Amino acid sequence: MEALVIGKPNVGKSLFTINFAAYLGAKQIPGPLSQSQGSLRKRSILSIDEARRRLVSPKSYRTLVPCRMEINLGQGREKKTLWLIDTTGIQEGVHHQAEIRAAMATTLAWLSKVDLVIHLVDATTLGSKRPAAIGAVDDEIYHYARGHGPYLLLANKTDKPGAQDNLPYLREHFAGISVIAVSALTGRGFREIKTLTLQYLNA
Amino acid sequence: MSERMRIDKVSVAGREEMIELLNNHESERPLTRQEVMALFQSGNLSAEQALRHLRQLENRPENGDPHCLRATFHNPESRRNRVDAVLHELDNLVGLKDVKHMIHEIRAYIEVQQKRQQLGLASSPTTLHMIFAGAPGTGKTTVARIIGRLFQTLDVLPKGQMLEVERADLVGEYIGHTAQKTRDVVRRALGGVLFVDEAYSLARGGDKDFGKEAIDTLVKAMEDQRDQFLLILAGYPNEMADFLSANPGLRSRFPIHMHFPDYAPSELMAIVRTMLAERQYQLTLEADRQLLDFLLRHHGQWHVNAGNARLVRNMMERAIRKQAGRLVTRLDSATRDELMTLIWADWEGEW
Numbered sequence: 001m002e003a004l005v006i007g008k009p010n011v012g013k014s015l016f017t018i019n020f021a022a023y024l025g026a027k028q029i030p031g032p033l034s035q036s037q038g039s040l041r042k043r044s045i046l047s048i049d050e051a052r053r054r055l056v057s058p059k060s061y062r063t064l065v066p067c068r069m070e071i072n073l074g075q076g077r078e079k080k081t082l083w084l085i086d087t088t089g090i091q092e093g094v095h096h097q098a099e100i101r102a103a104m105a106t107t108l109a110w111l112s113k114v115d116l117v118i119h120l121v122d123a124t125t126l127g128s129k130r131p132a133a134i135g136a137v138d139d140e141i142y143h144y145a146r147g148h149g150p151y152l153l154l155a156n157k158t159d160k161p162g163a164q165d166n167l168p169y170l171r172e173h174f175a176g177i178s179v180i181a182v183s184a185l186t187g188r189g190f191r192e193i194k195t196l197t198l199q200y201l202n203a
Numbered sequence: 204m205s206e207r208m209r210i211d212k213v214s215v216a217g218r219e220e221m222i223e224l225l226n227n228h229e230s231e232r233p234l235t236r237q238e239v240m241a242l243f244q245s246g247n248l249s250a251e252q253a254l255r256h257l258r259q260l261e262n263r264p265e266n267g268d269p270h271c272l273r274a275t276f277h278n279p280e281s282r283r284n285r286v287d288a289v290l291h292e293l294d295n296l297v298g299l300k301d302v303k304h305m306i307h308e309i310r311a312y313i314e315v316q317q318k319r320q321q322l323g324l325a326s327s328p329t330t331l332h333m334i335f336a337g338a339p340g341t342g343k344t345t346v347a348r349i350i351g352r353l354f355q356t357l358d359v360l361p362k363g364q365m366l367e368v369e370r371a372d373l374v375g376e377y378i379g380h381t382a383q384k385t386r387d388v389v390r391r392a393l394g395g396v397l398f399v400d401e402a403y404s405l406a407r408g409g410d411k412d413f414g415k416e417a418i419d420t421l422v423k424a425m426e427d428q429r430d431q432f433l434l435i436l437a438g439y440p441n442e443m444a445d446f447l448s449a450n451p452g453l454r455s456r457f458p459i460h461m462h463f464p465d466y467a468p469s470e471l472m473a474i475v476r477t478m479l480a481e482r483q484y485q486l487t488l489e490a491d492r493q494l495l496d497f498l499l500r501h502h503g504q505w506h507v508n509a510g511n512a513r514l515v516r517n518m519m520e521r522a523i524r525k526q527a528g529r530l531v532t533r534l535d536s537a538t539r540d541e542l543m544t545l546i547w548a549d550w551e552g553e554w
Contacts, residue, residue: 090254094246105244106539108253112236112261113483140254147258 001201002083004110006141007120009060009089010132012156016120016184017069017086018055022048023190024071024082029055055086060131063088064103066110073201080201085110092137116152116200117145118193123155123163123170123181134173142174150200152180152193159183236260237540285356286310293349297477298470299342302461306350309459313357330429331359332456334447335437337463340513343437344398346461350433351396360433362394370404373417381413385420392432402436403446418450425456468498471515478519483543484526490547497550522549 005013018029029051031044046054055062067086072079087110088103095101111117119141125133145151155170157163158181171179182189236257243253290310293303309331319326333350335343348365355363368388375381389397399405399421405414425434438446440462447454466474472495479485486494498515526549530537 090250092251093249096246098244098246101244101246102539104250105240108243108250108257109236109240111254112257136251137254140251140258144254144258144261148261 001080001116002085002114003116003118003197004085004087004107004114005118005120006087006107006111007089007156008122008132008135008137009091010058010130011089011120011122012184013089013120014063014067014086015052015056016154016156016182017067017084018048018051019184019187020190020193021069021071021084023187024073024194026069026071029069030067031055060089060091061100061103064099066106073198082197082201085114090137090141091131092135111141111144112148116150116197117141117148118152118154119145120154120156120184121170122157123166124157124160126166126169134170142177146177151177152196153177154180154182154189154193156182156184158188159186240539282356282358286353289349289353289356293346293353296342296345297473298466299346299463302342302346302463305459305461306346306353310353310357313354313359317358330425331459332425332434333436333459333461334443334457335435335461335463336440336443337437337461338439338465338511340511340516341463341465342512343463344400346463347396347398347435347437350435354396354433359430360395364392364395365398366392366395367398367400369400370414370417373399373405373421374413378413381416382420385417386424389421389424389428389432393428394431396433396435398435398437401438401442403438403442406446406449418453422452422456466511468495468502471498471512474512475515475519478516479545482523484523484545485543487544487546490545490550493547494550518550521552525549 005017007013021029027048029046029048031046031051031054055067063086066088069084069086071082071084073082087107088100090104090107095104119138121134121138122130122132127133142153153174155163155167158167164181167179167181180189180192182193239248239253239256239260242248243250248256290307293306296303313331316326335347337343344367347367351360351363351365354360366388372388373381373385375384405418406412408414421434424432434457436443436457472491475494476486522545526545529549530541
C-alpha cells in the first residue's frame with residue numbers, strides 16, 4: 001500500500017515522514033540522489049538521525065524529489081509493505097521556478113495513484129500570512145482526497161504554543177472528517193495514525 | 204488578482220460558484236489529466252486550479268464508487284459491504300465470466316444455507332472443495348486467493364489464509380514420511396484454503412510412488428475436518444482430467460469444477476493496459492493498435508502452455524526494458540511523458 005504525505009511547504013511533511021517511519025520501525029531512510037553525473041545514480045542510505053539533519057530544513061522546498069520509504073508491517077504470511085511517500089510542498093498560485101513546478105506536478109500525479117492520502121496542515125498558522133498558512137490549496141486537497149479514498153487530515157505542530165486553541169477552528173473548517181492533532185517533533189498522535197493506517201492496510 | 208479581491212466580498216455561499224464561473228471564463232477546461240499536468244508545469248495553472256480540475260475530471264465518469272469503498276472501511280461490522288468489496292475485486296478481474304458467475308452463485312448458496320440454519324430449517328453442509336482446471340496464467344491462483352477471503356467474510360472459514368503447496372511439500376522421502384508431511388500441511392491450512400498446484404503430479408509416479416499416499420491422506424483430512432478448510436486442486440485441463448479419471452473417489456468429493464478458459468486477445472489487451480497503468484506506463488495509440496493487431500493475428504497459434512496473462516506480462520516487461528535501452532542514451536533530456544510512454548518499436552520482435 002502506498003501512502004502519500006502531502007501539504008503546503010514547511011508544514012513538516014519530511015519530519016513527519018521520517019519520524020513516523022522511525023515510529024513504525026524503519027531503521028534507514030533513502031537519502032537524496034547523489035549529484036555525480038555517472039551512469040548509475042545511487043540513492044544514499046541515511047540513518048534516522050542523519051535523515052533528520054539532512055532532509056529537514058526550515059526553508060521551503062527542501063524536498064524536490066518524492067522520497068519513497070519502505071516499511072514492513074506484520075510478519076510471516078501476514079507481512080505487508082507500506083510505502084510512505086514524502087513529497088514536495090504545494091503552494092498556491094504559480095511558482096516562478098520551473099524545477100519546483102515540475103516537482104509539484106509529480107506530487108499531484110502521485111495523488112491519484114496512492115491508496116492513502118495523509119494531508120498535513122500547520123495548526124499554528126491559522127489566519128497568518130506565512131507560506132505554511134492554511135489556504136486554498138489545502139481546501140482543494142481536502143475536496144479532492146475526500147472523494148477519492150482513505151484520507152487522513154493531520155494538524156501538525158501541536159507542540160507549539162497556541163496550536164491547541166486553533167484545533168476547534170480547524171475541525172469546523174474541515175467538516176465531515178476527523179482532524180487528528182499530531183506533532184511530528186514529539187510524536188504526539190502517532191499511535192492513532194498507526195492504528196488507522198493499519199485498518200486501511202488490512203481492508 | 205483584483206478579480207479574487209472582488210470575490211472575497213461576495214457572500215460565502217455564492218463564492219464557490221463565482222470561482223467556478225471565473226475559471227470557466229478564463230480558459231477552456233482541460234480535458235485530460237495529462238493536459239492539466241502540462242498546463243500546470245508550464246505555469247498556466249495554479250496549484251489549486253490544477254487540483255480542482257483533477258477533481259472534476261475524476262468525478263465525471265463514476266460518482267458514488269469511492270464513497271462505497273469508504274463505507275467498508277468505516278463500518279467494519281457490516282458484513283454485506285465486506286463481501287461486496289471482495290466480490291468487487293473479483294469482478295474487476297478481466298474476463299473469466301463463467302468463473303465469476305459460479306462464485307456469485309456459491310455466495311448466494313452459502314448465504315441462503317446460513318439463513319435457513321438460522322430459521323431452523325434443514326441445511327446441507329457447506330463443503331465446497333474445488334477443482335480448478337486451466338492453462339498456465341489464466342488466473343487460478345488469483346481466484347483462489349479471492350475465494351479464501353470471500354469465505355472468511357462469509358464466516359465459512361475462520362481465517363481465510365491461503366496456503367499454496369505443490370507435490371514436493373506433500374510427498375515425503377521415505378515410507379511413513381508422506382502422511383506425516385501432508386498432515387502437517389493440512390494443519391497449517393486449517394481455517395483457510397489449501398491450494399495444491401499441479402495436483403496431477405501426485406498421481407504420476409506409478410504404484411510405488413508416495414504421491415498416492417499423499418492423496419489418501421488429503422481425502423481422509425477432507426472427511427475428518429470437513430468444515431475447517433477448503434481444498435482446491437489446480438492444474439492444466441488435460442492432465443487434471445486424466446488425474447480425476449484415474450482416481451474415481453476424487454471426482455465425487457469435489458462438488459465444484461471450475462474451468463479457466465484461455466484469454467481472448469481483447470482480454471489480454473485489457474490486462475496489459477491495467478498492468479501498465481499500475482506501473483505508471485502508457486501506450487501510444489499506434490502501439491495500442493499494433494499490439495491488439497499482433498495478439499489477434501497470433502490468437503490460437505500460441506503454444507498450449509505459452510502462459511496467457513503471464514505471456515503478456517513477459518512481453519510487457521521486455522518492452523519496458525527496451526524502452527529503457529532507448530532512453531538511456533539521452534536520459535538528461537527525457538521528459539516525464541517520454542519516461543511513461545511505450546512505443547510500438549519497444550514491443551516488436553519474435554515471440
